[in-house]
Amino acid sequence: MNLPNKLTVLRVIMVPFFVFFMLTDFAGDASKWIALVIFCAASLTDMLDGKIARARNLVTNFGKFMDPLADKLLVCSAMICLIPSGQLPAWVVIVIIAREFIISGFRLVAADSGIVIAASYWGKFKTVSQMFMVIVLIADLGGVFDTIGTVLIWIALILTVISLIDYIAKNVEVLTKGGM
Template identity: 80%
Template sequence: MNLPNKLTVLRVLMVPFFVFFMLSDVAGEGSKWIALLLFCGASFTDFLDGKIARSRNLITNFGKFMDPLADKLLVCSAMICLIPSGKLSAWFVIIIIAREFIISGFRLVASDQGVVIAASYWGKFKTVAQMVMVIVLIADLGGPFHIIGNVLIWVSLILTIVSLVDYVAKNIQVLTKGGM
């Protein structure tokens, strides 16, 4: 297993620890900050694994499949954890997760046909916007950050929808070829 793939696996392994600190008060107010550090660290591995894979020509089918899956797991877990605090509405998170299920379904159908579909630029923009949104919402610094958080929520939603439409449009042949 190459370094980028190890970083992807590390990101997946960080998720339960992140969720634990997001949902527990084991460290008092520090739980939020530990969760934030874990989320930032996991998000950084996303940037790092892609950069290393591209620069060293270490792109693998495992990475093409697992990297977006690891991102979905991290970001969706974070958004679900933000619902009880009222920082995100359940309807918003449901739309985000529905998009992820649709894309994962496309990838499974494509995989059945021997096709691996890598993440698009719209999907990458969406992921970055969602990660920044989660960071701002967890930090909860108040003042202008409250407005920034609200703007990021809407930017994330728009990018989620745009990336879904782009993904389906570019890969519709996967469904038509699959006999659907």
């Protein structure tokens, strides 16, 4: 297994630790900050694995498949953890997760036809916006950051919808070839 794929696997492994600290007071008031550090570290592995894979020509089908899945696990887990605090409306999380299920369905149909579909730039912008949104919402610094958090929620939501439309438009042949 190459380094980018190891980073992707590491990101998946970090998710339960992140969720544990987000949902418990195991470390008292520090739990939120530990969760934030874990989330930031996991988010950085997302940036690093792609850069390393492209720079060293280490792009693999495993990476094309698992990297977006690892992102979904991390970001969706974080968003679900933010619902009880009221920082993120459940309907926004439902829209974002619905998009992820739709795209995952596309990928499964494509994989059944021997096609591996890598993430698009819109999908990458969507993921980055969601990660920034989660960071600001977890930090919960108040004041102007509340407004920034609200703006980031809307940006993430809009990019989620745009990336879904782009993904479907570019890959509609997967549905017709997949026998759907």
